[in-house]
Every structure is written in C-alpha cells, then in structure tokens.
Amino acid sequence: MNNLLKILSFVGLALTVGPAFLVFAGTITWPTHATLMLLGTLLWFGTAPFWMHKQQAEDNG
Amino acid sequence: MAPTETSTLAQRLDAINEFDREPVSEDRLQGPANFIGLYAGEHVAGTEFVIGPLFVAHGVTAADLLLGLFVGNVLAVLSWALICAPIAVRTRLNLYWKLRKIAGPNLLFLYNIVNALMFCFLAGAMISVAATAVGIPFNMTMPHLNDLYPNSLGWVVTVLAVGAVVTVLAILGFEKIARFSKVAAPWMFLVFVACAIAVLPQLGVTSAGDFWTVANEKIWTGMPLAGQSKFSFWHIMFFAWFCNMAMHIGLADMTILRYAKKWHYGFFSAFGMYLGHYVAWIASGILVALALQQSGEIAPGPIAYLGAGVAGLIAVVVAGWTTANPTIYRAGLAMQTITPNWKRWKVTLAVGVVTTVAALFPALMMRLLDFVALYGLLLMPMGAVIFTDFWLLPKLGLRQDYAEWKHLLFSWPAGLAWGLTLAACWGLNVFWGVGLFFLGLPGWFIATALYLGLSYAQQRAAAPSTSDRLIGEKA
Numbered sequence: 001m002n003n004l005l006k007i008l009s010f011v012g013l014a015l016t017v018g019p020a021f022l023v024f025a026g027t028i029t030w031p032t033h034a035t036l037m038l039l040g041t042l043l044w045f046g047t048a049p050f051w052m053h054k055q056q057a058e059d060n061g
Numbered sequence: 062m063a064p065t066e067t068s069t070l071a072q073r074l075d076a077i078n079e080f081d082r083e084p085v086s087e088d089r090l091q092g093p094a095n096f097i098g099l100y101a102g103e104h105v106a107g108t109e110f111v112i113g114p115l116f117v118a119h120g121v122t123a124a125d126l127l128l129g130l131f132v133g134n135v136l137a138v139l140s141w142a143l144i145c146a147p148i149a150v151r152t153r154l155n156l157y158w159k160l161r162k163i164a165g166p167n168l169l170f171l172y173n174i175v176n177a178l179m180f181c182f183l184a185g186a187m188i189s190v191a192a193t194a195v196g197i198p199f200n201m202t203m204p205h206l207n208d209l210y211p212n213s214l215g216w217v218v219t220v221l222a223v224g225a226v227v228t229v230l231a232i233l234g235f236e237k238i239a240r241f242s243k244v245a246a247p248w249m250f251l252v253f254v255a256c257a258i259a260v261l262p263q264l265g266v267t268s269a270g271d272f273w274t275v276a277n278e279k280i281w282t283g284m285p286l287a288g289q290s291k292f293s294f295w296h297i298m299f300f301a302w303f304c305n306m307a308m309h310i311g312l313a314d315m316t317i318l319r320y321a322k323k324w325h326y327g328f329f330s331a332f333g334m335y336l337g338h339y340v341a342w343i344a345s346g347i348l349v350a351l352a353l354q355q356s357g358e359i360a361p362g363p364i365a366y367l368g369a370g371v372a373g374l375i376a377v378v379v380a381g382w383t384t385a386n387p388t389i390y391r392a393g394l395a396m397q398t399i400t401p402n403w404k405r406w407k408v409t410l411a412v413g414v415v416t417t418v419a420a421l422f423p424a425l426m427m428r429l430l431d432f433v434a435l436y437g438l439l440l441m442p443m444g445a446v447i448f449t450d451f452w453l454l455p456k457l458g459l460r461q462d463y464a465e466w467k468h469l470l471f472s473w474p475a476g477l478a479w480g481l482t483l484a485a486c487w488g489l490n491v492f493w494g495v496g497l498f499f500l501g502l503p504g505w506f507i508a509t510a511l512y513l514g515l516s517y518a519q520q521r522a523a524a525p526s527t528s529d530r531l532i533g534e535k536a
Contacts, residue, residue: 013251016372020255023260033259034370037252041372052244053102 015040084153096329102246104156104333107380110361113345119292120285122274133301134334140309151316163477165464177395184388185419189426191381193362194374203360204423228413242383244357252376256368257344280350299498306437442482445508474515482508
C-alpha cells in the first residue's frame, strides 16, 4: 500500500512539472498543461502526506 | 527596574524556553538528509514569488543577475558553514540560551521584542502574497508596484479573510502545518520550474539557444520600471548574501544547526540557496516579464496564474500560508514574554491581528527587498556579539558568557555594541549614502570591534578578581 502511494505521489510530481516541457516543445497547449498540473497537484497532496508522515515518524522514532 | 521585576522577567523568558535550556544530546543529532530537506523547504517559499519580480522591476541585467546570485549565494552558504554551524555544533545551544549567557535576560528580552515585530511584518507580507491569489476569482483590484496603502475595499476584505484563516489555523495547531509544509516543499519547487518553462514560448524562446537573447531583451533588460532604482551586480550579490543575514551571521540558525552531527552540515544550506534563491528567483523573474508584456499585473497571484493556472494560485496560497504560520507562531513565542499570564492562543491571536493589519499595506510586499535587508541588519549585531564572545574573547584572555558568570541582567557591552552598530549603519546610510543592502558587511565588523573593546573595558574594570580567576581556572 505504501509503495502504491509513493508511486502515485511521484506520478503527481511528474504531472506537475512534465507538461511544462511539453508546452515548451510545442507538443501540448498551455491549457492542457494547466489541467495536467492541477491533476498532478491533487495527486501529490492526496497521497504524499500519508507516506511522508509515516516515514517522518519512523525517522524520529 | 526593581530586582523582583527583573527576576520575574528572566523567569518568564526561561519558562517559555524550558525545553531548550540544555545542549542537544548526542542521541538527538540528525543526519544530512534532514538538513537538506529543511533548507530546501524553507527557502522555496512565498517570498520567492515577490523577490524575483522585484529584481526585474529594478532593471538588473541578465548577466548581473545570474552572476550576482551565484556569488551572493556562495557567500551565504559560506556564512552558514563557517560562521553559524561551528558555533552551533560546539555549544549545541540555541540562539536564545547562548545570547542569554552573553547578554543577560533583559537584553535578550529586548532582542525578542524586535525579533517578534520583524516576524509579524514578515508574516504580514506572506498574507499579502496569499491574498493576491485568493482575490483573483473575485476580480479583486491587484496592488501595484508603487502602492503603499490599501488600494480597494476588495483588497481589505481579502487580506482580512486570509489573515483570519491563517491566524485561526496557527492557533489550532502549528505542528500539523509544519508537517504540511514539508509535504508541500518538493511540489512547490517544481511549480516554480514548471511555471517558467511553460511561459518561455510566449516570450519568444522556442529552443535553448534563444534563451540568452530573450533574457537580455525581454526579461532582465537593464531598464528599471518607473519609480524604481537601478540594480547592479553588487546589489544582487549583497542581497543574495544578506537576505538571510539574521539566520547565518546573525546566528539564528544555531537553533537548527545545533542538531547537526558535524559543522560542515552548514554547507547543506546550498540546497536552499540554489533551489530557492537561484532557480525560484529566476523562474519568478521570467513570469513577471511575461506579465509586464500582457496585463501589467505583477502581483504574485496573477503571475503564478500566467504560468500554471489554478495550480499556480494554489502554490501562491500554500507558499504564503505555510510561511506565515510558523512565523506567527515564532512571533507569538517571543511576545509571550510581555504577557506571561495570557494563554498561548490569546498571544497568537494578538500577533495574528498585528500581522493582518500590517498585511493590509501592500508596501510591505512591494518593498520586500528593503524590509528583508532591514530585518537582517537589525538582528545581525547580536550574531557578531556571539561570534566575538565565542572565538575572540578567549584569545585576549577574557571571559566568555560574562553576564551569566556575573549574574548580570543586562550586558552593557552587548547592548552598546548592538545600539552603536545600528547608529553607525544609519550614519553610513544617511550621511555617506551607503545603500541598505551594503550595510551588513561594515556593520558586522563595527559590532565585532565594539563588543571586543567594550568587553575588554568591562572585564578589566572588574579586575583583578575576574582575570585572576580566569587565569587560575586555565592553569
């Protein structure tokens, strides 16, 4: 479960930054980039807190 | 002040810091990853949406910006690694307790008040930053570069609403917000990068080879906006070096670096400097160049929206909020010394009100460069005092931590060094025209020399007992 959350989180980060390079390359339009970035943001904040907090607690504990 | 009153003041200060009196124990020391994460997170924040654009407004050239930031950040990292970290790992104390030993509790009280006020204004700037994003869906009139006062009812209502939310969240739980900040940090950095990359084609950059031409002709053109002074390489270099002056040569980051296993962990501040104070400032500069071409709105919310749409607005709100919250918390901690009988929530509420009122004035955000420079300058002399006390006094056969040893409530050498340094910096600025960004360097040497000379006078005046005892102990 933890690994799945981590994978989804990193997909979220990839969706946050990746589309910008595709706009630069002329592959996608700016509105598509903005939509994908929002999706990436939601994915990151929807998954990262669960495994990051757990990992932090383990590091501290 | 009567002895009972002064001792009460000292007790109040001590009570607030009761968990931080002892040096950090060996088992609580942290590894490199914690410091890399902490510095990277702390320096990719809401302020970055303001500082990069202000460099563009001040008409810096592309070469001056890139080189000035590079050199200034190297100097900042060296200041953390060679000045702050060695004292932090040798004493394992936070700034508060080290300063208390040197300056006495009453001078520390004064330092805390100044610090708290600066924190309030800094948090106020962050609330202003967040308000520029929150106001977009409501078609709020954005503050402009030269605005000093609230420019519309919409601005006032938005700032009050954001300030209220931030204050209530700070009251409800600082720890949870601190955890949320850590989650937001990597995403936030990528938002800066993505915003800049995505708008480059609109500025005319279609391949990497175009960048330098566009950078010089459309972004960092060397032409300041109306009403703004012209910045050179030196302005950028000194700003990059001294924008965190309170933290490195002011030694506030002893609080963090005392947990470092080795002094060279201070070099990990490079992750904050080069991700936040290099990449993020360049990215926000690129965004504002496009904003100037299009709408002319240079507030953080509109420029982030240009780069990333709704995700950009979320980034500005999160950046402003996660920076404002711990700042309000720290200000509350310092302010609690004045109101010892108040509950923590009441102090936080009072600080939140002051902060929100400050945030109503866009000048705080639009003149952030000056404010940040002033903030560092005001607190820096006490860092020089600690540096001198730690390294130089023993070399002259003088006693360290003299106020603690003599049970002094107020160290006049430290107090005079602080006050006279600021007076000297004011004189350099007013009479010799030395700019605000450049005062930190002469100021540090002035504070060091003053504290050294005044400590010598103080301890020699108290001789022979002081020096005899010191010599006796050394033998």
